[in-house]
Amino acid sequence: MGRIYISDLENHVGEEVQLHGWLYNKRSSGKIRFLLVRDGTGIVQCVMLKTGVPENIFALYDTLTQESSLSIKGKVRKDERAPGGYELEVTDIPKIYQIAQDYPITPKEHGIEFLADRRHLWIRSSRQHAILKVRHRIIKAIRDFFDGRGFTLIDSPILTPAACEGTTTLFETEYFDLGKAYLTQSGQLYGEAAAMAFGKIYCFGPTFRAEKSKTRRHLTEFWMVEPEVAFNDLNDTMDLAEEFLEYIVQTVLRECERELKVLERDTTKLQNVKKPLPRITYDEAVEILRKNNIPFEYGNDFGGTDETVISEHFDRPVMVHHYPAAVKAFYMKRDPEKPHLALAVDVLAPEGYGEIIGGSQREDDYDTLVARIKEHNLPQEAFEWYLDLRRFGSVPHAGFGLGVERTVAWICGLEHVRETIPFPRMIYRLTP
RNA sequence: UCCGCGGUAGCUCAAUGGUGGAGCAUCCGGCUGUUAACCGGAGGGUUGUAGGUUCGAGUCCUACCCGCGGAGCCA
Known part of the structure; x- marks a missing residue:
């Protein structure tokens, strides 16, 4: 029996396996208790029956808080009632890494400021x-x-000496004895240089715009992929864009x-x-x-x-x-x-x-x-x-x-x- | 930068200028198939900050802080 990931549960039906993860939520109905464990690849419902596990393991349910970290062992079972279709019939909780403190994000509604701060x-x-x-x-x-x-990936610089679009929207920083440097707004100009060297290139990285935009479509730091192709015209670039x-x-x-x-x-x-x-x-x-x-x-x-x-x-x-x-x-x-x-x-x-x-x-x-x-x-x-x-x-x-x-x-x-x-x-x- | 809206319990929200409440979360109890489980009970408040009006302010006025939505600009 080895350690597996939740995403791989379907390949281990009937086997006893061990998972490492965090408690996402829990529910109890008295003598049957459900632990929802996540491990980064998915969430699985783990079932404990009072008659099915040692008493000390069954009692761990009460001490486990949301986001507590643990190892859990059990038998994999296909069950329609389980979210995701598979569940773990718990046999042991061999290790609790940490009982988490009061986790602020409950499975209820929260405002965007509260969530963004966390x-x-x-x-x-x-x-x-x-x-x-x-x-x-x-x-x-x-x-x-x-x-x-x-295409060849050609990374463009993030610190640049000048604007390539408007100058009012640049983040600037001191650059040793060379005066001001600016965070890039686009890798395109460098992409053009690279296209003359490699024919077909793309650059892919973060770009920065100090626009005072406050809408659902704007960030000050965002990622852009920019292909550039020598000998292409406008129609060629539209062909590439739609295929892309x-x-x-x-x-x-x-x-x-x-x-x-x-x-x-x-x-x-x-x-x-x-x-x-x-x-x-x-x-x-x-x-x-x-x-x-x-x-x-x-x-x-x-x-x-x-x-x-x-x-x-x-x-x-x-x-x-x-x-x-x-x-x-x-x-x-x-x-x-x-x-x-x-x-x-x-x-x-x-x-x-x-x-x-x-x-x-x-x-x-x-x-x-x-x-x-x-x-x-x-x-x-x-x-x-x-x-x-x-x-x-x-x-x-x-x-x-x-x-x-x-x-x-x-x-x-x-x-x-x-x-x-x-x-x-x-x-x-x-x-x- | 401009326009609009908001800030009350840990969270989401109520409260006619007159005793600040509910649901969830937390804690205690119950429940053998739960699905944001459910049921019963308990604790929990400097109403964003500073002034002002008033017998009395969460509520009205002024300023400031913070956030949200949008515009312009842009991907």
Whole structure:
């Protein structure tokens, strides 16, 4: 009889096994007592009958508090009445590591402030546990997708000398004798350099935005995966994005069935996430807003409600491309035939989850890029290395960035991105 | 930064300007199949902070602190 994990119980029916874990909850009906034990891989109901275990073991029930840590032995049994379908008929509790003090998170309702203050404990709860399992599977799917297609992972730096998007939203820090350093907002510029060296790359890491945003879609620290491909144009990058989203969603549907059930996610809308994804222009998106009597000034970027209205017209994520160049970043290439439009694409998730992907074909002409840097009042010296990419064998190239937390929130059907990352960082929260 | 809402028992919430309560949690007791178990009993309060109005303030007024929801900006 060896130590096993709860996730493996089904392979040990009829055997006596030993588990290590924590007490999740307990219930008693007098001479029959139920211990719900979790071990990180699942939760199992352990049954003790007064007539079935030694008296001293039966009495341990009274001393065990929620989250007490223990080893427990018993015989595995398939039983319809057990949550999860399998239960343990207890024979012994050979070790109690610790009787936990009063555990603050009871299996009842709590407010978000209370839970967020105890995030380090909250992640033990089954719902949070399921979300972080799905997050893990999404991240693995992301890496499998690119690794399986010949992309090279190139890590971009987190400390950077200058902004790559707006300058007002940077976290800054002192950097020895070299003045200020900034936490990265995107690995993209470095990704472009890497694409010129490796052809197909992706970078994957945390990014930081000091935006004073306080909505269900914002964190100050979030994870982004950013593929960049040399010789790709806007259409190629949209092809890649839709294949990528299909892969992620279908993988999670296939492999996280149990977690999605815990989260009570209606998966019918996720089943639709298959290519081709609808592609509409910015102008067509504006037309949708007009038809829905949404007040919108042509030329602006879409707000949260605008995105929701647009996405409600489709049964799967929608790609919106050819945005007005004025609302997009300096490095995006413009449509040669309509120079006021950027070769940019945003992918809007269904069900009001908003923008999950932003991408574009990059400006590859040296003179044009210099002019854009000037137009945006950016310091050219800081971008000399980036301009080198247009001096030494410049080629068309394109890429996009996918926000991991918004993607997790969408796939899990969550109200807020703060539950999609183990320890969220928001404008008014830095702890735990 | 702006707009709106809130802060009462460990938790989630009640309480007309007039004796601060309930459910859960905790403790004690009961129950041989419980499913956020259930049933009975007990203990538990500087009503966010500081002022003010009033015979009397959880309740009304002022300021501040903290949190929540949203906007702008963004993934």
